[in-house]
Amino acid sequence: MASVKTDKIRNLCLISHGGAGKTTITEMSLYNSGVIKEPGRVEDGTTHSDYMPEEKKHQFSVVNSFFSIPWNGNQINWVDTPGYADFRGEVSSALKIVDAAVLIINGNSGIEVNTNYVWTMAEDNNVARFVFINKMDKDGAKFDKVFEEIQNNLNGHFVPLTIPYGEGENYKGIIDLLKKEALLYGDDGESKSDIPDGLADRVEELWTELLESVVELDDELMMKYFDDEEITDKEMIKGLINGVRAGDIIPVMVGSAINNSGIKTLLNYLSSLVPAPTDIGTVTGTWEGEEIKIEAGESGPFVGQIGKTMVDPYIGKLSIFRVLSGKLNTGSEIFVPRLNNTIKASKLYKLNGEEQETVDELKAGDIGAIAKIDDLETSDTLSDPDFKVELDPIIFPEPMLTKTALPASEGDDEKMSTVLHRISQEDPTFKVEYNKVTKELLVTGMGTVHLDVIKDICKRKFGVEFVTGIPKVAYKETIQSRVEVEEKYKKQSGGRGQYGHVFLRIEPLPRGKGFEFDEEIFGGAIPSQYIPAVEKGVVEAMEEGVMAGYPVVDCKVTVYDGSYHSVDSSEMAFKIAASKAFKKGMEQAKPVLLEPIMDVEVIVPEEYMGDIMGDLNSRRGKIQGMSSRDGLQVIKAHVPQAEMFTYATDLKSLTGGHGKFTMKFAYYDKVPKKIEDEIIKERNTETA
Template structure:
């Protein structure tokens, strides 16, 4: 194995391949703190991509964070680390583990052909967050091959056997024999605290011992005790592999006593892994004694290169013309028509916009002109965030990222992933294709951002740059939605959670030079009359020359919800001249838009003009507008005004074990549960009607109540009267100007 590391260790050059069979695209999945980034560094070290200090030749690390990640002290974005092993280029896509950045995870899943789930041996069953199981189910639904690697073996409380069992029970619920370990830990002598560190691996198929005590992988025969441990677990693994074999006679032959050779078992294992029907459990730990090879990293690289599928085995997403006409599926052929997709967009202070692109068909070359087709990734009705744009653009430099370096590439063939500079119009989710034959790839699903964050510019200088900064922010992040609320006149960023919000505001400040201040988010309240009322508006002024004279009397009565403002003219005898009746209506509607109690728009009333007075000289359009507004305000002063709050239909998807806490939480928010139903195995859908003012932070609170396993959606239903005590509180705040 040392020769492979030397072969792969031609650090400092971009990894170029000539055929898709020499590529593996792997996405790392796991909750925050599981050890994904440490694993990437260990794989880079073992493959020779970095030196023993974990550094590339410019001294930076493959996992160097950007400025925002340093402040957040967590990974917040998808990163690509290409390494080489045994002549195979492995594109490792490291994803954030925090739930707020699931958009980066989805992008990684889109670009990859297989997933490596990273779990911590130090956390037991608690280390498998509900979100991790959700992603496993998503991969299973599309048949994506998966393997599991257990990390943190060096921790004193690590228990590999327990974690392997938990993985089998959780991920192999339908078929426990489809999730089994390929290796068992070889424990070293106990330390002063009694903890026995993992010093190597016991190969169940090869029946060999791989000792990492020296910092390098040393292979030897097992002793009697080690062989007994191997033999005990080996039979179940062999049966699990044979159960997925294409040779239907192999199981009967094995059970009949035939000894199946290791080569056949390895071939069947690799085919089963590539098909996504068998999911091996491996382990990995950092290097020891200054060695290059971390424990289990060689075995993991061998599984990736030998068992994970090539891009040829991964069907590409469906394609259409930009107009929506169906087109045949594209093949992973470097000589085929160009079809590539932008899976991530970011800004570099020196290069400008950089697009991470997966090529599904054809070959992408620098300086060629491509067609960019964009449909956005937001839900219908939010297309303003990502226009249905069409543009021809010239491709800039192609490069492979490595730490903070960008290593130039001469081309990117079908199946490969690379960075493309200066695609100024391309956004995340856009398709790149030949300019004379434009195509559009089927979009992937993104979660709907449901945490509203109202913002305002910190200064006049920031206000001038705010629009451009926000536009660039949402172009990079399809999980963020920008809203200019016409009712509250607020600028609202809809985010996935508080960490997502913090990163967005930090990027506005550091990348785009825009300082913003969060302000309380307002919901769109309304006002209406609770009972009929009458009002008289008198606007009479004399100040030399023409005066102002207008008097009008109105009746106001409530209407059913959704009726809006209805104006009726019942003036008789010409007490209000015909030319001034539209003026009264304009004044009434203007005042209704401003509100009559707490400053919220008045709705669902009929306003009837029944009488008034005019002056032959001093009456005017402006005077009757003012009189109409005064009449409505007087009617409101004598009437009972209801504040109406928006009510949403909330649908919450949760595991059965969390139904009770979620329903109790909804009841405490003035929610009305209108029904529950079973959806699939072990999950319940709860439907409720709830005031929108009560779910401003529900994206955060549901995560806490359901331990990260719940999802929800919200749809506006109607406005309905707010409880009097809450309405009084809001009126008091309005009077104080808060």
């Protein structure tokens, strides 16, 4: 595609609940614009948007797809985002690099679980918003019902630009309210027609509402309206543009993507109404504590931001970014604030699905990619070395489903770990961590489908297979009473022997204080050079407690007396004596198991409050408080981590996907005696 000026670029993404038809709309838009010769089908795995084997297997999108669509002299940089809730991180990255979002709604199911969530994401990113009601040809499709749901459930002033000509099996096409013409679909494409008599009054009523929505935003047009002067289509479009860019008007359009009905009209309006990069004005960044304004245009210094990284075993890392200001040429030096270093742009690309077109230049408004720079990460700011600035990072949803990862083949531990860390660089909503206490590799994702897709990707891309399981809890042990113990380590086997003799005082510390060591040796009972060995012996003994082999915390140990032998004493002897003394004292000091308690916040519609609170109580949770936020109920609770490993899937089941939660570590607390006995029994069985 020939390069166009920045004011002719339109950047947008499609967002929706899964199954609303984004990929089919993308396919028909590519077809209508001449980018592809024939549209593919999701069911056949032939679409240009869902090109990954995992997407063809599951029949839904799992990553963003990027396209450039020429339309009416403009270049529409088009991002097709996944609709499945497990892949909301892709929506986050897309919204950061576009200027508009088109919400796709299924005409026969209306507002669904993920619809509100992605709409709120678009609001938070302050992009221009549109709605397209798809599948108006399906049984049960009702425009009025869906439009009422939109008005009642989503924020904004919604104004229809097109309405359906018939619904369900009677669907014949669309009616363009601005032009007051019908567009009927058939085997030879869409054809224009007069408004049918049965719809004439409805069209006139909606056109008047559209006119009033536009003129009330413009004093000049308002005066013309009150003076009964004609307002032209050109003036209406100009008023719509201003209203959309200010967020005062959200256009609603309809169609049937599978029949290629309403798609050309959608493209016409998007091409006209989506703000150009030059309309955005300034972008704000910072450098060394100072706020910096960046003018969105070709003439300024180069500034860009990476919205997504993709790791390929053959071409390496591909970093997809939006140019916010200036131009970037192949071979140019780029400053990366996070690295505080410069890199060279060796190869630049534009993307069309899985195809990559090499280009020499990317300018303000362009969405392109830079290859084979392993140090770059998602959210990184890129700038001219002489114009240093850093932009706000992309805020991604926090993954909450944690599993253990084990290689399917013995001996593949290191290879599996390496591959999973590479995947986590590509996907910020997938995290990998090694738990030193439980000696497990933990993977955390957005849900079971997310983790299943990552398994498929690891197998296909890198030849690594792994299985997941329920993680172990990082229990700890502590004491409840103060004790004093003596231990003497004495060994004589001919020649030089071993001798170490210590008196230890062991006492509990407040929860969360960790470990303290002190010495109160007088008169040289233990020479000072052996005191570090005593501490080391205690620390090593604390690594495995006496109840179930878990680390010991929250205690203070003081060595206050002992004795030594001028010949046989050694650091090793005192370390062993101290270790034995600590274990003996631990057994006498009323040891208990501690478990991690999590700070949990659950956000749900009010109708699920009772079920959620009952479920949290069944998990040994303690409710800390309740409040309202944006029309939803917020429940805060402290819940043992052992009860939360399946909560991501359980919450989805309890609320039909309408609930969400966050969780972070709060503190350690005593395990109830009955559960403590079960843990110790299970641990002893494992050890045996």
